[in-house]
Amino acid sequence: MSKISKIFFGLILFLGLYIAFLPNRFSQASFIDFLRTDNTKEIDQNETFDLQAFSKIPVLRGGRVKPLDSVARNILLVLRNKRTALRVLDKWENEEKDLVDSLKKVGKELNEEQSKFLENFSKNKKTTIPQGGIQVPVTEVDAIDWLAQVLFAPEKADKLKTFLIDHDQVLGLVNQKLLDNGKFYSYEELKPFLSNIDSSARKAGEVETELRDSFQQNIIELYRSLLIYKKLKHSLSPPNTPDRPEVLEQLGVTDLVYSPEKDRARSDEYLRFRKLTAELSEDSSVVQLGSEEFARVVFFVDRYNQANLWTEFLPIPPIPGEGDGKWMKVTESLVGSEPLESREKQNMDPAQFALTLKELLALEKTDLKERIAYIRENQKQNPSALFATQYAEAIKVREGVDPVILQYEDLAFAYRDQNFSEFNRVVKEIYDLTTTRAGSSASTLSFEKSFNGFEPFYRSAIAYVFIFIIACTSWLTAGSKRVSEFVRMLRNSAYYITIIVFLCHTFGLAARMWIEGRPPVTNLYSSALFIGWASVLLCLATEKYIRLGIASAMGALIGFGSLVIAHSLSLDSSLNPTGDTMEMMRAVLDSNFWLATHVVVVTIGYSTTYLAGFIGIVYVFFHIGCTISRKPENKMKKTLDSMIYGITCFSLLFSLVGTILGGIWADQSWGRFWGWDAKENGALLIVIWNALLLHARFSGMAKTRGLACIAIFGNVVTSWSWFGTNMLGVGLHSYGFMDKAFDYLMMFIVSQLFIIGFAYLFPIHWNLLLKTKNNKPEKSLPDYDSLD
Amino acid sequence: MNKQKGRSSLGQRRKDFKFLLPLASLRLTITLLSLSMILIFVATLEQVRIGIRGALAEYFESFYGIWYYPEKFWGGEILQDIPLPIPGGYLLGGLLIINLTAAYIVRFQWTFKKGGIQLIHLGIILLLIGQLTTQAIQEESRMQINKGEKSNYIERFHGVELAIRDVTNPAEEKVITVPQELLEKGGSYSEKAMPFTVNVLHFGVNCDFDFASAEKSRSPMAEIVNRGVGQTANLNITSKEEDFASDALNFGYVIFELLDNGKSLGKWMSISHPAGNQVWSQMSPKLSDMAFQSIRHKGKLWGVALRQQREYLPFSIELLDIENEYYQGTEIPFNFESDINLHLEGNQTRRALVYMNTPLRHGGKTFYQYQMNDSANYSVFQVISNPSWLVPYIACILVSIGMLWQFSFHLIRFLRKNSQTPTKA
Secondary structure (H helix, E strand, C coil), X not given: CCHHHHHHHHHHHHHHHHHHCCCCCCCCCCHHHHHCCCCCCCCCCCCCCCHHHHCCCEEXXXXXXXXXXXXXXXXHHHHHCCCEEEEECCHHHHHHHHHHHHHHHCCCCCCHHHHHHHHHCCCCCEEEEEECCEEEEEEEEEHHHHHHHHHHCHHHHCCCEEEECCCHHHHHHCCCCHHHHCCEEEHHHHHHHHHHHHHHHHHHHCCCXXXXXXXXXXXXXXXXHHHHHHHHHCCCCCCCXXXXXXXXXXXXXXXXXXXXXXXXCCHHHHHHHHHHHHHHXXXXXHCCCCCHHHHHHHHHHHHHHHHHCCCCCECECCCCCCCCCCXXXXXXXXXXXXXXXXXXXXXXXXXXXXXXXXXXXXCCHHHHHHHHHHHHHHCCCCHHHHHHHHHHHHHHHCCCCCHHHHHHHHHHHHHHCCCHHHXXXXXXXXXXXXXXXXXXXXXXXXXXXXXXXXXXXXXXXXXHHHHHHHHHHHHHCCCCHHHHHHHHHHHHHHHHHHHHHHHHHHHHHHHHHHHHCCCCXXXXXXXXXXXXXXXHHHHHHHHHHCCCCHHHXXXXXXXXXXXXXXXXXXXXXXXXXXXXXXXXXXXXXXXXXXXXXXXHHHHHHHHHHHHHHHHHHHHHHHHHHHHHHCCCCHHHHHHHHHHHHHHHHHHHHHHHHHHHHHHHHHHHHCCCCCCCCHHHHHHXXXXXXXXXXXXXXXXXXXXXXXXXXXXXXXXXXXXXXXXXXXXXXCCCCCCCCCCHHHHHHHHHHHHHHHHHHHHHHHHHHHHHHHCCCCCCCCCCCCCCCCCC | CHHHHHHHHHHHHHHHCHHHXXXXXXXXHHHHHHHHHHHHHHHHHHHHHHHHHHHHHHHHCCCEEEEECCCCXXXXXXXXXXXXXXXXXXXXXXHHHHHHHHHHHHCCCCCCCCHHHHHHHHHHHHHHHHHHXXXXXXXXXXXXXXXCCXXXXXXXXXXXXXXXXXXXXXXXXXXXXXEHHHHHHCEEECCCCCCCEEEEEEEECCEEEEECCCCCCCCHHHHXXXXXXXXXXXXXXXECCCCCCCCCCCCEEEXXXXXXXXXXXXXXXXXXXXXXXXXXXXXXXXXXXXXXXXXXXCCEEEEEEEEEEEEEEEEEEXXXXXXXXXXXXXCCEEEEEEEEEEECHHHCEEEEEEECCECEEECCEEEEEEEEXXXXXXXXXXXXXXXXXXXXXXXXXXXXXXXXHHHHHHHHHHHHHHHHHHHHC
């Protein structure tokens, strides 16, 4: 290899490494962050909030213990379809930033004030968005920064642009125009229209899911987003219930409820409530309706039960050795949760309720716990007894106020007072306490946080584009002999970069598996990741032996395509309502054995079928190219033919084995091997189509072009089975109705059909155009190992 | 040598079974495969309209189906009226079996090297046969048990029967059942043990029912009822087509007259609740007698009810406990589990757990965890008896061995080729 080629080769490889693993501008973390034991960047503890440490605190959301970092990112993904919020800059900020930037550009020293400004200013770039018809400067706010503001300084967070609205009619409802004000809105901007949104969403909700039009879907999405935002705000500080003062007065609780003027924090109220319950548990004789003391407790239990509904995540970890090992909401830690729906209270017998409660309170704490468990298990039809158990629990079982609540309050104070060192100290305290109490479920927190920042799939997607360009360049420059060495270098480098990127992609999958404790494919999102991965793996194997750049290019194309699909799936609110792509599995799917065998094998079947189809497309273009340039296509044709054949053999193997394994799983779960469910049928279609391709080749009915076209139609069949069946909304496998994707699916199918038509029609027309008659008949293929 | 023998035997077979040649052709295979693609695709689309059971009956469990292009699709206004015949599952399945079997005889080389291919295709034949028989003989029923109680019968999901019970002496209860086929035929039905004849006036597999009121009078069909719940609750019913959707509830109904030597005792109405007649009392106190309408006749007490077709088992199942868990803070179920005692013949009992992906197999029947109600404390099993359940497993083993066989040959050839390459160069 010549020197220039060598330099190019090294450069391309380094670029691949840079995109896939090294710190770069595409993501916040790099592989270095995983290697550090304490993976927070060194910061001055007294100068700034240690939000990186804050982001690692574990909470429970969507049934899974995860760091606050994931909560923030996932929620923003739902609200804004991005993992950041936007902040409109003040005028002075904008000017200062411009000034500082221009000073830096000319290399001038910044004074202390200016350098401090720059440090506190977001590391993110400044951009502009339209507002009131003109462009205003904004900067992106990181997810964790946004979350801290929502939790501790909601008045600030309400001003951040957090909600995505891009539907004309929905914008009209909130009196905005897309052209004037863009598509991002803050809570403050939406606040005057909340009741409008609420009533429209309610009306839309009455329509069946499948029949909703785009306005109805969008308004419901906006409503859900606002609900999530509101719940998130109250996750650590329950909402103030607007009780009328005279009601409070009558109950004698005016001095007991939290008052922002007199109390330091809400925990003052909790402590006063605890005093009430302590009195009651001492002297259970006052437990009767009509007694003043008891009425107060009832008031607070009701109040906290209400607050239980307003929380987006569960911040309080279980206390080891106590309770049922469950995470708790703030108010739940005080009074537990209602054993039945609130409306069941109507069916309660007050006398029996009081009697049961008295009996319960007379017991010792350990006996009481047993008795409560017994009643909840055996008297499910008895609301009086069930509600009595909650009161007994609130009064006697739960004691004091959980230290985590107090710590979070301290944290909020420190944040509002801009007391950096105090904030950072409390963050450490909370982290230590919560991780200890959470036990093994918190073991992957730091890793998950770094993984979030690393964004391996985003990195891979970019790198795949790069690979595709290199591989294509190698084809364009091929032809003349002089550059053949350069071409070989390009193809080799494409191959080696693919290995590097494949490692990054693999790492992403493996990391997800480790965090979830599950096989790679658990939902539609992860199936997309896996299809890309498996295709790239197969392409690497092909390219190892047939170094033509074809497999590299196609692998990159499928890899990129599947990652883009995965990303758009993660944005689909019907598939992913919480924004977390690592959701929990439904009971019937909760079988690691079958997920690891059936699902993985079927998904590999999908990816190999796609690969064969894409190589079919390559052949069609090659065929047309040869027709135009009137070159013989012998050697290349044979290579592509055997590539399609070989890969389809794999496809048939995997799709058949996967489908049969699915049948066995279905037999185990539902009692029938085959139920003609939409998804099952889809998988069967792929099997039949692959079998058809092979038999068409054996029988000689299809030559290379026919084979290529059958393979291309395989893309249509696979896409139908992967997505189309879900759009039908029937059967056991349907995950949700995704009509947004329907148009894309149709476009893809039409494009494939177009290529097939092109393959047959173009050569005929081309030859007619040239009016040449010496159109050689295609040579028949050499004898393959056929059945005949 | 082996190969030689295989080839020569193929030639002989081709001569002997010449008439099979057209049936064994690959062209036929490809045609059948293409038609199967169309069948499966159309039947999947139709599931939206008529449900999985409807699609099964129309397309998969028939020789042909008639399809109309959906109105909602592009150009639907024009195309929707054209009836398109679609080859059905029985037709294509049967032809594929013939095609494969013929290929076995006149096309496959019976050699060691091709053994893999043969095994794979044998497996496929078995799969097809297994599915055809399953489709024909599999029965689906349900068993509902309350916590702490026992049950020894299963009820069919689809299919009803009229049960006439002599409960004069509860210890010696006698039951006479009239199966759905006879109800469909109509006419009268008598039995020695029964002092009266049953004359079926109306029967249907599904109906709408409500209480008649001053504004809304009863339908002519319901009006003739003059005894039992139909009369006391002033019940109105209208006949309805069977709903094939997977979560549909089909309320079978019957209106019948009891006659003693030609003298009418009255006309009754009975409706079967698809989730079991015990549900009636939960729906309305007025309807609770639907599970058991009592008739006194000649000093004996009888009870009649239309119910889902029952099968009594030689064993019983006692529900000890149920567990229904959700992921914390979500509505995603995490586990459904029934803790049961299986009471066998001869006072033997066996403890068992039935939960997701782990059914109970006993007495030729398989019990799957189907539904569960935590607050009402009951559990429902789906019960399936499918004598051919083992066939797909055998088929899978054959296919797997066949694939391993074939791939090992390819692998060996590939490795040989690769090891030769360097010496060549």
